[in-house]
Amino acid sequence: MTVIAIANQKGGCGKTTTAINLSACLGRKDRRVLLVDMDPQGHASLGLGMRCDEIPGLYEVFAGEASLGEVILPQVAAGVDVVPATISLAAAEHRLPDGSERERQLTMHLAHFRHRYDYVIIDCPPTLGFLSINALRAADQVLIPMELSLFSVDGIERLRETVSLLRDRCGLDIPMRILPTLVDDRTRLSRTLLRQIWERFADEVTPLMVHYTVRLKEAVCEGLPIIDFDPGCVAATEYNRLADEVLKGLGERRRDRVQEHAGTRTNDTPANAAQPLNTPKPPSLSGGRGHPRRTVLRFPGLAAKNIQVAGDFNDWVPDQGIETRIVGNSVEKILLVAPGLYQYRLVVDGNWQDDPVNPARIPNHVGGHNSLLRVQETAELMDLQ
Ligand SMILES: Nc1ncnc2c1ncn2[C@@H]1O[C@H](COP(=O)(O)OP(=O)(O)O)[C@@H](O)[C@H]1O
Ligand SMILES: [Mg+2]
Structure with a gap:
């Protein structure tokens, strides 16, 4: 089982879109995928057509009211099961006793499913608090969708600091990969920012990117991953390529x-x-x-x-x-x-x-x-x- 956290504390950079579509593409490639919605806004579940306000989700698991197995929604997309989230997840932290185990809640719950899933994809919230730390501690790799804007670089530096903090404190060396998203390479600004990202983050940038397309917004409205909504569109090809990179190891260095x-x-x-x-x-x-x-x-x-x-x-x-x-x-x-x-x-x-x-x-x-x-x-x- 490989756990990939899709993280960036900047909102609107494509985390949820990437989590949904990467999961769906891996599922289509016959991998068993668990998509964990770790954002109290519950957009990952919603983006796959699930309204989860009334059903137990990750909050109930952290609060000790349900097991992870009990809240998993099976086959929300082909090959993809989902752990839903609701707004109450934002308060989950306060239901846990103090101590270092707080940060390892997700890791401990996922451990029981090691053999059931090939990939766990975690859609992180746009903050670096309790929920994101839980996701990072569970993660084998971190994938950072990065919208091309002047403020994105700052967000990545802060995420890096958190990852190095985990390395120093917990001995975890989690490889990070950056995925440029919402790319419009017809504009000069977009091209300049792309170049800066490649220059600044070099090895950490995936050789892939996801271009801006309104089809991704339309797919979300229909509650479908892009490969089901419009399999021929560019974004479907791009997320399929990302899935191929993930199958090849994504963060592995074979220099x-x-x-x-x-x-x-x-x-x-x-x-x-x-x-x-x-x-x-x-x-x-x-x-x-x-x-x-x-x-x-x-x-x-x-x-x-x-x-x-x-x-x-x-x-x-x-x-x-x-x-x-x-x-x-x-x-x-x-x-x-x-x-x-x-x-x-x-x-x-x-x-x-x-x-x-x-x-x-x-x-x-x-x-x-x-x-x-x-x-x-x-x-x-x-x-x-
Ligand atoms: N490549 C893209 N092209 C066009 N719209 C996109 C793309 N990626 C994401 N979006 C849209 O941008 C908004 C924010 O994306 P989302 O994945 O929810 O970001 P985050 O989870 O980081 O907040 C959503 O409306 C989504 O449909
Ligand atoms: Mg989101």
Whole structure:
């Protein structure tokens, strides 16, 4: 059983929408899912068409009036059972005796269901109080939907502080992954914020995002997950991809796997071949000027992996505007970029890392490195035809 808390103390960033639709997509992939509504507003239950005002829910479980098994609503969507919440959940904390076990209530109740569910998805409230702490203590991973706005970054920093507090106090190291939501990449602001998030949070950002679409609001009104309401729409595809990432492990770090390929050279010279840039100190990075040039990044020996490239040149949106070719056992990424100096990173099987073939790199603010790519004014980089 894997427990994923969908958390962010900012309201309206897509927590409930993500909890509902991720649960439904996992259920459709034949996984047994328990969706725990941990928000006293009860929107996760409501969004799946359940009005739960009159029935026992998580409050009654915390208050010792019912067992978790007694309040579970079976098959609310295909493969998805739900633990409902009502407004009284906000008062649950006061029904519990003092002591450290208060924070472990959910963990203890879920322990009995370890073999019944493959995934437990917890829809957290927009506060970092008793309920969210219970969710975080139960969680194997935290998924943070992040609406692209100037205030979102601040919320994430505070959530991070809480997670590191738990690490220090309880020895829990819970991986966090950020999912950009309500993305409208037609606007310049959205693109700028996306880029800032990728630069600032680097490895913690999933290579996925959920775009803004009114179909998600319409689905909620109908009490249906998006894959039932409109299986062909973009949001259905995006939440399905998120479910695929979750099945692959989401927060797992597998950074070492590609190191064995570092330094591999080939006959012709792709732009990221192992040659350090002549930059003794971190260069001032400049985006491109002049005509775009066709530039190739080659990754020998990685054809079996799913590689995406994100950098200054494509607003840090993985593979945006980039063509992919498989040549033998190499992956080639073909970019059209103006001459200039750029930072980029790779997403290899869902995990962010710098380019192992390219020794030119600079530290980023999250303790890792970004790779550097210089596109020359005059030089033809590579003739692909
Ligand atoms: N990708 C999206 N596109 C359009 N509307 C969305 C999207 N994600 C969420 N919404 C809408 O935004 C509002 C807030 O989303 P919700 O999931 O309830 O956020 P939270 O649980 O974080 O408060 C809801 O009306 C929801 O339908
Ligand atoms: Mg919510």
